[in-house]
Amino acid sequence: MSDDAFALDIKGLHKRFDKPAVDNLDLRVKQGEFYALLGPNGAGKTTILRMVAGLLPPDAGEISVCGIDTRFDPVGAKSQVAWVSDEPMVYDRLTPLEYLRFIAGLWHVPAEDARLRAYQLLDWLELTQQANSYCGGFSKGMLQKVALAGALIHDPRLIILDEPLTGLDAGSARQVKNVLKEKVSQGVTIVMTTHILEVAERMAERIGVIAKGRLIAEGTLAELQVQAGRSGSSLEDVFLDLVGQGEPQVLEQTAA
Amino acid sequence: MSMQPGTLPWFAAHEFRLQWRDLSMMLTAGAPRRAVAIVVVALMFMTGMHWIASILVGNWVAAGTGQNVETYAQLTGSGLLFAAMALSQAMESVTRAYYSRADLDLILSSPASGRTLFVVRTGTIAVTSMLLMAIVISPFVNMLIVDEGPQWLAVYPAVAAISLVTTALAILVTLALFRLAGPKRTRLIAQILAAVVGAALIVGIQIAVIFSTGTTTNIGPALSDAIMSVAPDAQSWVWIPARAAVGDWGAMTVSLAVAIFVLLATLAVAAPGFAERALAANAVSQIRASSHRPPSFRTASQAQMLRSKEWRLLVRDPWLISQSLMQLLYLLPPAILLWLNYGNSGGTLPIVAAIITMAAAQLAGGLAWLTLSGEDAHDLILTAPLRARDMLRAKIEAVLVAIGVVVAPFVAGIAFLNPRIALTLVVGVSLATASAVIIQLMFRVRAKRSQFARRQTASRIATLLEAFVSITWAGATGLAAVNPLIGPFAALPAILIVFAVWLLRRKAVAA
Numbered sequence: 203m204s205d206d207a208f209a210l211d212i213k214g215l216h217k218r219f220d221k222p223a224v225d226n227l228d229l230r231v232k233q234g235e236f237y238a239l240l241g242p243n244g245a246g247k248t249t250i251l252r253m254v255a256g257l258l259p260p261d262a263g264e265i266s267v268c269g270i271d272t273r274f275d276p277v278g279a280k281s282q283v284a285w286v287s288d289e290p291m292v293y294d295r296l297t298p299l300e301y302l303r304f305i306a307g308l309w310h311v312p313a314e315d316a317r318l319r320a321y322q323l324l325d326w327l328e329l330t331q332q333a334n335s336y337c338g339g340f341s342k343g344m345l346q347k348v349a350l351a352g353a354l355i356h357d358p359r360l361i362i363l364d365e366p367l368t369g370l371d372a373g374s375a376r377q378v379k380n381v382l383k384e385k386v387s388q389g390v391t392i393v394m395t396t397h398i399l400e401v402a403e404r405m406a407e408r409i410g411v412i413a414k415g416r417l418i419a420e421g422t423l424a425e426l427q428v429q430a431g432r433s434g435s436s437l438e439d440v441f442l443d444l445v446g447q448g449e450p451q452v453l454e455q456t457a458a
Numbered sequence: 459m460s461m462q463p464g465t466l467p468w469f470a471a472h473e474f475r476l477q478w479r480d481l482s483m484m485l486t487a488g489a490p491r492r493a494v495a496i497v498v499v500a501l502m503f504m505t506g507m508h509w510i511a512s513i514l515v516g517n518w519v520a521a522g523t524g525q526n527v528e529t530y531a532q533l534t535g536s537g538l539l540f541a542a543m544a545l546s547q548a549m550e551s552v553t554r555a556y557y558s559r560a561d562l563d564l565i566l567s568s569p570a571s572g573r574t575l576f577v578v579r580t581g582t583i584a585v586t587s588m589l590l591m592a593i594v595i596s597p598f599v600n601m602l603i604v605d606e607g608p609q610w611l612a613v614y615p616a617v618a619a620i621s622l623v624t625t626a627l628a629i630l631v632t633l634a635l636f637r638l639a640g641p642k643r644t645r646l647i648a649q650i651l652a653a654v655v656g657a658a659l660i661v662g663i664q665i666a667v668i669f670s671t672g673t674t675t676n677i678g679p680a681l682s683d684a685i686m687s688v689a690p691d692a693q694s695w696v697w698i699p700a701r702a703a704v705g706d707w708g709a710m711t712v713s714l715a716v717a718i719f720v721l722l723a724t725l726a727v728a729a730p731g732f733a734e735r736a737l738a739a740n741a742v743s744q745i746r747a748s749s750h751r752p753p754s755f756r757t758a759s760q761a762q763m764l765r766s767k768e769w770r771l772l773v774r775d776p777w778l779i780s781q782s783l784m785q786l787l788y789l790l791p792p793a794i795l796l797w798l799n800y801g802n803s804g805g806t807l808p809i810v811a812a813i814i815t816m817a818a819a820q821l822a823g824g825l826a827w828l829t830l831s832g833e834d835a836h837d838l839i840l841t842a843p844l845r846a847r848d849m850l851r852a853k854i855e856a857v858l859v860a861i862g863v864v865v866a867p868f869v870a871g872i873a874f875l876n877p878r879i880a881l882t883l884v885v886g887v888s889l890a891t892a893s894a895v896i897i898q899l900m901f902r903v904r905a906k907r908s909q910f911a912r913r914q915t916a917s918r919i920a921t922l923l924e925a926f927v928s929i930t931w932a933g934a935t936g937l938a939a940v941n942p943l944i945g946p947f948a949a950l951p952a953i954l955i956v957f958a959v960w961l962l963r964r965k966a967v968a969a
Contacts, residue, residue: 255841281843291835294907295774296767300753307763308842317755334752336774352838 208266209233209360209391210254215263217415223249225415227263231408233359234389236382238396238406242445246415247395251362254393255285268359281309284353288365290345291352294338298329298348301337302355309356316355323351327377343374350378354385361385363394367401379405403437413445464570469578477582504597511597512604519605523704527692530700537699540595541620544587546656548621548628551583553648556632556732556739572733577725580625584721587621609705616703616710619717626717626724633728633735641738646779653780760844761852768829768856775907778828782821782864807876811883812936814868819890819928822861824910826898829853832907854895861891879939886935889949893927893956900963923959927952 210231217224224246231237241247252258254265256276265272267279292301299320306316324330327347332340337348346366353361361382367375382392383405396402402409403423411419411426419429423440427433430440461468482493523529555576566572592614602610631651635644690696701709758766772778830853833839839849865887873880901920930952938945 255837257837257840277843277845280841283841285837285841287837291838293767293771293834295771297753300770303753303755304763304767305838305842306755307758308760308839308844310760310843313755313757320755 207233209235209268210237210393211264211266212250212254213264215250215253215265216261217246217249217253217258218261222415224253224260227415227417229410229417229420231391231393233268233391234386235408236386236392236394236406238394238402238409239412240396240399240402240409240441241412245412245445247412248364249415250412251285251364251393251395255283255362256280257285281356282359284356284358284361286346286349286353286361286363286366288368290342290349292337292345292348295336297332297334297336298324298351299333301348302351305352306355311356319355319357320351323354326381327351342369343371346370347374347377350381354381358390360391360393363392365395365397367396367398399437399441409437411441411444419444464568464574466574466578469570469574470581473578473582477586507597508600511601515598515601515605519602523606525692525701525704525706527689527697528686529704530692530697531686531689533700533703534697537616537620537703540591540617541624542658543656544591544621544624545627546652547590548583548587548625549631549648549652549655551586552580552625552628552632553645553652555579555583556736557645562736566733566736572736573729576729576732580629580721580725580728583628584621584625587625588618591617591621612705612710613703615714616699619699619702619713622717622721626721629724629728636735636738641735645739650780760842761848761855764839764849764852765856765859768853769860771907772825772828772856772860775828775910778824778910782824807872807879808936808939810868810872811879811886811939812932814865814883815886815890815935816928816932818861818865818887819894819924819931821864822857822891822894823898823924823928825857825860826854826895828907828910829857830895830898830902831905832910833904834907836904850899854899857895858891861887878942882935882939882942882945886931886938886945889952890928890931890935893931893952894924896956897924897927897959900959923955927955930955 208230210229212227212229215224215227215229216222227246227250229250239247239250249258253260254267254272256272256279265279268282270279270282272279296304302320302323303316306313306320311319321330321333324333327350329344329347329351332344337345340348346369350366363382366378370378379401382394386392394402394406408420408422409426410417419426421429423437426437426440426444427435430443432440432443435443461471518532565575595613595617599610599613602613632644632648635647635651639647698709699713702713830850840846842849865883869880869883869887872883897920931949934945934949934952937948
């Protein structure tokens with residue numbers, strides 16, 4: 203398979219803070235794939251995604267986005283990527299339409315295309331009513347939808363999402379999931395971290411499990427079940443086995 | 459000894475603990491070892507202040523103090539200046555007590571009394587105000603004690619009375635705003651009022667003197683003559699606070715009794731409805747708006763988009779509006795001076811040029827902080843396909859253009875009177891603005907715009923350097939307006955400081 207068949211190609215990635223956060227990581231995600239990155243808190247998931255998005259320089263290793271090496275053409279790589287974090291990156295005193303116009307400008311989207319896409323996205327995410335209100339008064343779910351619209355307005359080929367469903371109500375979460383599914387059907391690649399294992403189980407084509415900065419398991423749910431030696435088990439059981447957290451202790455035992 | 463939870467002493471202990479931790483965090487930035495350095499710097503600062511105070515107080519004592527109208531008038535004037543600043547600070551704190559959501563939701567959703575919480579928070583505001591004023595005036599009081607005796611210790615209870623009354627006034631103003639403007643607008647109006655009140659007295663005095671004398675150089679004598687011509691005799695009730703400050707026990711008792719009564723009466727009025735008002739403030743979003751015109755989607759470069767975003771956010775920022783109003787208020791006296799001296803301004807224009815340079819540099823510092831540090835979507839900008847250098851350039855351009863727009867009318871007015879001084883002003887403002895921007899660039903941090911009000915405490919070095927450089931550029935511009943050959947020499951300290959900052963910080967910033 204040629205290199206540009208991969209939307210994301212990571213080789214030998216290292217990042218160290220006080221201790222290694224990402225340790226010799228190799229990861230490949232195909233074009234048009236929905237990939238979920240799972241791991242316990244502090245496993246290094248967000249660090250990996252921040253390096254891919256160009257927010258954090260790696261200590262060593264290579265990252266290619268749609269065939270573009272981020273070391274040699276960081277701006278070119280960024281133009282292919284959209285980053286959505288759990289904290290919506292919006293401005294309190296811009297309206298959603300102003301925000302989308304701003305992002306479209308940063309990503310060089312032609313004005314007319316930007317206008318059409320902005321209205322379409324706001325309609326799609328049911329934000330038309332709030333299109334001209336300051337974002338400062340919005341709920342977390344609405345802010346996350348505005349941020350998602352911002353990520354989609356420049357038609358990225360790779361969307362990176364770090365816990366995008368945190369704090370969303372069921373309706374908003376459903377809308378976000380539908381939008382992501384639709385984008386994958388259009389050939390967009392999605393790499394997402396989540397602690398909601400059910401979402402990963404239902405939506406992701408492949409799942410990577412990270413622990414202590416290393417990729418310890420990868421594959422479809424069936425493949426992970428085999429790797430964990432737990433055929434027929436839920437992703438939750440498989441995941442806990444893989445990261446070595448096993449069965450939770452009973453409260454009485456702990457107290458004793 | 460454990461205290462009954464939810465009671466006044468329990469809340470007071472809780473508030474004290476939080477305030478103390480905030481203060482130590484602010485001073486040491488989480489590194490306890492810095493405490494020693496802070497103490498050393500504070501001691502050096504206080505020594506310097508005592509030296510300055512010894513000169514000022516020495517002159518004053520030499521001119522003769524005593525229980526007379528002249529002394530009372532001078533003390534009352536100083537007290538009013540402090541009161542204006544204390545009121546400004548108290549208004550900001552009271553507004554925060556209603557609108558800050560830090561722990562208000564938690565406490566108001568508990569069975570604890572909102573009334574008790576309000577009383578404790580009001581007390582904290584008053585005590586903080588007292589301590590701050592006491593620290594500021596202590597070098598002067600100490601030197602007065604050395605020169606004249608311990609009766610000057612009575613200044614401290616007088617200061618306490620001022621703090622109690624200004625805290626009460628701040629609460630009453632906030633209550634009035636809630637009633638007149640509603641919870642949605644109260645915060646913004648109160649912030650603007652606080653800024654204006656802080657500057658109003660000084661500016662008002664300057665304007666009054668300008669109108670009566672046509673200059674600001676003789677404020678002291680002019681003001682003294684004006685006041686003494688209408689001042690009542692020494693036994694008048696007007697001088698009760700001043701008599702308290704010079705050790706008159708009767709006046710001190712009356713001052714403190716009135717101050718305590720005013721604060722208690724205010725608490726009796728305000729405390730019962732605190733929870734309701736705080737919840738009302740929570741229920742409305744002061745930044746929600748629904749009547750904005752849809753933006754037009756035009757083809758624009760990335761830099762244009764960034765600049766346009768910065769300007770849009772700047773004009774919509776309530777903190778910035780209040781700060782800018784204060785800056786403009788400080789520019790009012792020189793503007794009036796300009797108007798009064800129309801056609802005959804050779805002697806006063808250098809002062810005007812210096813003041814405008816100072817205001818422009820301060821404003822530039824604020825704007826630069828907002829655009830460079832107070833970026834609410836850092837990650838978004840960093841993931842955009844543009845080089846960091848281009849992004850920074852666009853943001854700096856946004857600041858420079860904004861300063862240009864504010865200063866341009868003043869430059870045009872001065873150019874009409876004296877083109878050479880106008881040119882000097884343009885150079886002075888440009889360099890002062892550039893210096894402020896460089897300092898903010900070299901000390902930039904990752905912060906939210908909402909932290910703007912606390913930017914001075916967040917980076918004390920940057921604030922001090924910015925103030926020093928602004929003053930130096932203002933002085934250099936004023937001197938250059940008088941004699942173009944002197945100006946560059948006067949600017950040398952500012953140039954050296956900015957160069958040193960760039961040299962020392964550029965590697966850290968690049969990293």
